[in-house]
Amino acid sequence: MATVATPLIEAEGLSISFNGSAALSGVDFDVAAGEIHALVGENGAGKSSLMKILGGLYTPDAGSIRVRGEATRLVSVNDAALAGVAIIHQELNLVDTLSAVDNIFLGKELRTRFGFPDRRAMHAAATKVLAQLGFRVPPSALVGTLRVGEKQLVEIAKALLADARVLIMDEPTSALSDTETQALLTLTRDLRERGMGIVLISHRLGEVFAVADRVTVLRDGRRIATLQMPQVESSAALVSMMIGKDFAPPERSEAEAPRERACALDVCNLTLWNAARALVADVSFAVQEGEVFGISGLLGAGKTEILEAIFGVSPYRRDGEIRAAGHAHAFDSPDRAAAAGLAFVTEDRKKDGLVLDQSLEANLLLPSLSRAPGFPFYRRGKLHAWADAQAHASNVKHRSLAQDASTLSGGNQQKLIIGKWLMTKPRLLLLDEPTRGVDVAAKAEIYRQILAAAREGVTVIVASSEIDELMLLGDRILVMCEGRARGILPREQFSVDALVRMASP
Incomplete structure (x- = not known):
């Protein structure tokens, strides 16, 4: 347990508003040397706003900040860096056209005694810290070629090499598998032992209980409580504080497991090639109608590539056969796949899932206009009512269907994406990391939507880095390792140990 000492950084009475809406109201927060202080709350509770103030990205409307006991104004990222504060952002801040090494040292390059960039030293330092995080790609690889989880490791390495005294970690494990997550949590404990102050923002409450010394709960921009971790009874109790009412976690009844049904999808000897090698090699599986089928594996195992x-x-050359409803399909566009009754929720909601500068209504209607009432002669009022009904069915918290999708919190953006695809009445729903960066309450709502869709006969395939998620939702789980299938576990054989062991090289 961390000892009481002068905080490395201390905020008092912080308030900030955007467009007349309060994001923070009189919030106090601090972190001491040798402490991991967790910050939890629903999406939109104010966590990121608080951290961006401490990181010099936002200037508060009211309140004060002290660094090691001295009053300080952090009005820029440079101010925060000079004060010893580094942030690992949830929304990745990397340059796709630069390598992982160049991103890590961008703006703070190591130099030789003659003033030239010391590329050998930078490569060695980046390789060492990335290896600690389980990064499996050459550090010289362009960031634009990396998956979301791999980019997240680069972002983490970038912050670790900034020589900070306070490290703010905003959802650092949201795109990592359980194995990579454990490596990061081990490193976090090591940093605490070295006297660093860690602020951990995470929707994965198991991580909070595993490493945090204290936890602060935010709700609607206000601090609800700051507690020592032994004072917190359970994850459910913590969520109840976050949402302001009793929370019951979702449960999967064994009665929901599908009986023997027709085959909805048959993947036979699927192999995907890039220019150099097979990224997915000879993978076969079949999925029944109404089944929730999970795909597990480490970063780079091939989960996303299969979906x-x-x-x-897929940008890769394909061998093998994919049969849906008994017919061979080789879709070459998302239009044809959607017309055949497929829906795909991608892992990167901002890049691939939403048109951020368009309204909620436009995003909801985009994939299903051809199914809209009265097609091809649209009646504006009916379209609006149709979209409004889905927004409420998906419990998307919003002011108006006219607001841009970019104004929603991450959890509500994810519910919006799933909702827009459910409007298409799909036969096969593909979900890639469906709860990445989503708070516990929103995650529970998404789980209920997935299980409800399966009960109605929709076939669901979920690729996820969260083993607990797959064990809750799945009827069977395919385990991938370095592009190859290691086996398929039925529900009665699910265990964390078995899944981790099968996914490990």
Whole structure:
């Protein structure tokens, strides 16, 4: 347990508003040397706003900040860096056209005694810290070629090499598998032992209980409580404080497991090639109608590539056969896949899932206009009512259907994406990291939507880095390792140990 000492950084009475809406109201927060202080709350509770103030990205409307006991104004990222504060952002801040090494040292390059960039030293330092995080790609690889989880590791390495005294970690494990997550949590404990102050923002409450010394709960921009971790009874109690009412976690009844049904999807000897090698090699599986089928594996195991191939958006050369409803399909566009009754929720909601500068209504209607009432002669009022009904069915918290999708919190953006695809009445729903960066309450709502869709006969395939998620939702789980299938576990054989062991090289 961390000892009481002068905080490395201390905020008092912080308030900030955007467009007349309060994001923070009189919030106090601090972190001491050798402490991990968790910050939890629903999406939109004010966590990121608080951290961006401490990181010099936002200037508060009211309140004060002290660094090691001295009053300080943090009005820029440079001010925060000079004060010893570094942030690992949830929304990745990397340059796709630069390598991982160049991103890590961008703006703070190591130099030789003659003043030239010391590329050998930078490569060695980046390789060392990335290896600690389980990064499996050459550090010289362009960031634009990396998956979301791999980019997240680069962002983490970038912050670790900033020589900070306070490290703010905003959802650092949201795109990592359980194995990579454990490596990061081990490193976090090591940093605490070295005297660093860690602020951990995470929707994965198991991580909070595993490493945090204290936890602060935010709700609607206000601090609800700051507690020592032994004072917190359970994850459910913590969520109840976050949402302001009793929380019951979702449960999967064994009665929901599908009986023997027709085959909805048959993947036979699927192999995907890039210019150099097979990224997915000889993978076969079949999925029944109404089944929730999970795909597990470490970063780079091939989970996303399989879903992309099924939906017809894979950039790689494909061998093997994919049969849906008994017919061979080789979709070459998302339009054809959607017309055949497929839906795909991608892992990167901002890049691939939403048109951020368009309204909620436009995003909801985009994939299903051809199914709209009265097609091809639209009646504006009916379209609006149709979209409004889905927004409420998906419990998307919003002011108006006219507001841009970019104004929603991450959890509500994710519910919006799933809702827009459910409007298409799909036969096969593909979900890639469906709860990445989503708070516990929103996650529970998404789980209920997935299980409800399966009960109505929709076939669901979920690729996820969260083993607990797959064990809750799945009827069976395919385990991938370095592009190959290691086996398929039925529900009665699910265990964390078995899944981790099968996914490990």
